[in-house]
Amino acid sequence: AQARQACKNCHADIVAALQGSEHGNVDCASCHVQAVGAYQFTFWGPGKSEGQPNTYTKHKEYYGVRSQPTLIKHPDRGVWVPLKPYPMGVLNIKKDVAASGLMTRAIKGTAVAGNTAIGEPESFMVARSGADVNDMYIINGTFPGFKNNKILAWIQMDKMSHALGKARECASCHASHEQKATSWYTYNNMNDVQKPFSGSYTLTANKNGLFFTNFISESPLPVKGQDRESFAPYLQDSTIWNVQGIDFSIPFDKKRYDSAQGEHAVLYARIHSLKQKYKKDQKVLARIERIKIILPHSRQKALEMLGGL
Numbered sequence: 001a002q003a004r005q006a007c008k009n010c011h012a013d014i015v016a017a018l019q020g021s022e023h024g025n026v027d028c029a030s031c032h033v034q035a036v037g038a039y040q041f042t043f044w045g046p047g048k049s050e051g052q053p054n055t056y057t058k059h060k061e062y063y064g065v066r067s068q069p070t071l072i073k074h075p076d077r078g079v080w081v082p083l084k085p086y087p088m089g090v091l092n093i094k095k096d097v098a099a100s101g102l103m104t105r106a107i108k109g110t111a112v113a114g115n116t117a118i119g120e121p122e123s124f125m126v127a128r129s130g131a132d133v134n135d136m137y138i139i140n141g142t143f144p145g146f147k148n149n150k151i152l153a154w155i156q157m158d159k160m161s162h163a164l165g166k167a168r169e170c171a172s173c174h175a176s177h178e179q180k181a182t183s184w185y186t187y188n189n190m191n192d193v194q195k196p197f198s199g200s201y202t203l204t205a206n207k208n209g210l211f212f213t214n215f216i217s218e219s220p221l222p223v224k225g226q227d228r229e230s231f232a233p234y235l236q237d238s239t240i241w242n243v244q245g246i247d248f249s250i251p252f253d254k255k256r257y258d259s260a261q262g263e264h265a266v267l268y269a270r271i272h273s274l275k276q277k278y279k280k281d282q283k284v285l286a287r288i289e290r291i292k293i294i295l296p297h298s299r300q301k302a303l304e305m306l307g308g309l
Contacts, residue, residue: 013290014297021298022260030071030082031167033160040064040185040201042156045091045148045230048191055092059192059231064185068168069160070205071179072248075102076130083136083157085203085210086183087241089233091148099141102246104130134159138210143240147229153240155210167296174257177249178206187220192231194221201238205248212241260299267295267302274309284309 007028008015018024023031040062047057069082109127114120136157142150173179184200187193199217203210215238220228229236271292278284287309295302 014294017294017298017301021300023297025079026071027079027081029159029161029164030069030080032164033082033162034068034165034168036066036069036084036160036163038063040066040086040183041232041234042086042088043091043231043233044089045233047226047230056090057191057230059189061189062185062187064183066203067182068172070181070203070210070248071173071250072102072136072157072205074104074134075136076104081134082160083134084160085138085155085157085205087212087234087238088154088156089240090152091146091150091230091233093142093150093152095142096150097139097142097152100137100139103137103139105133105135105137106130134161138243138246140240140243143237146233146236147227151233151240155241155243170261170296173250174252177251178204179248179250180204187232189231190223192220192222192226194223197221201234207247207249209242209244209246210248211243212238263299264295267299267306268292270306271295274306 018026039060042058042060042062044056044058046053046055047059048054049057066084066086069084071080072083073080105128107126107128109125111123112126113123116122136159138155138157140153140155142152144150181203182200183203184198186196186198188196197218197220199215201212201216202214203212205211215234217232217235220232220235222228222231234241271288274288275285278288287305291302291305294305
């Protein structure tokens with residue numbers, strides 16, 4: 001709600017058009033964020049931190065690009081938000097941890113000591129409900145079969161809200177109930193490898209769950225004393241990050257979508273015709289261009305605006 005309010009500061013007519021439209025429960029960033037960068041994996045395992053050996057070194061330098069976010073319906077607010085689900089794991093876990101469902105990063109009421117020297121009270125409460133946050137996660141559980149005891153595997157799901165730009169194509173959401181995205185990365189931590197190595201994988205979200213497949217990777221060459229499992233456990237077993245039993249599909253009616261696409265095409269044709277008719281009238285042309293922008297947000301509102309010409 002706060003993010004849409006921020007969009008309203010510059011795009012009040014578009015935000016107004018969205019109210020009550022077929023995209024009224026879709027976060028603006030869901031359409032206006034496309035490729036996303038930064039981490040494509042993060043693991044904690046043996047390695048060096050600050051030049052010293054550490055059982056739980058953070059291996060995060062899997063920098064790359066995800067072709068597009070995955071849209072997931074917020075369990076508390078019912079709004080479709082763009083997330084980047086990616087595998088995370090901690091090695092050397094000795095106790096079992098149970099799997100979870102889709103979780104928001106809520107915080108139970110916690111007392112925090114204040115810094116009175118800067119005017120804070122002696123203590124204050126910090127709390128976040130599920131509705132207050134957009135970041136999510138899924139705990140897959142603990143898995144044996146690794147040299148460093150068990151691995152605790154989970155999926156971090158950061159909400160994408162930056163690098164807003166041209167909207168993604170309608171077909172990227174409505175050509176299929178299934179969502180697919182590709183991650184490609186290069187790992188370049190010289191504490192772990194003698195030279196960088198690159199790879200990619202596919203993320204599929206559908207009615208059956210969330211699946212990481214098609215792992216393709218150059219063979220890493222670890223530095224002396226390091227084991228590739230410590231920084232790349234997915235090369236040992238990538239299936240432990242797959243989630244089953246949660247519906248991540250995008251619901252839509254194909255007949256309705258096909259009909260809407262046809263209606264959109266007709267309206268775009270009318271808009272093009274009007275632009276030719278009023279090509280010498282800059283004031284009217286500006287109105288027509290605005291209608292063209294409103295159309296993918298709300299067909300009904302665009303029709304109303306066309307009626308005024």
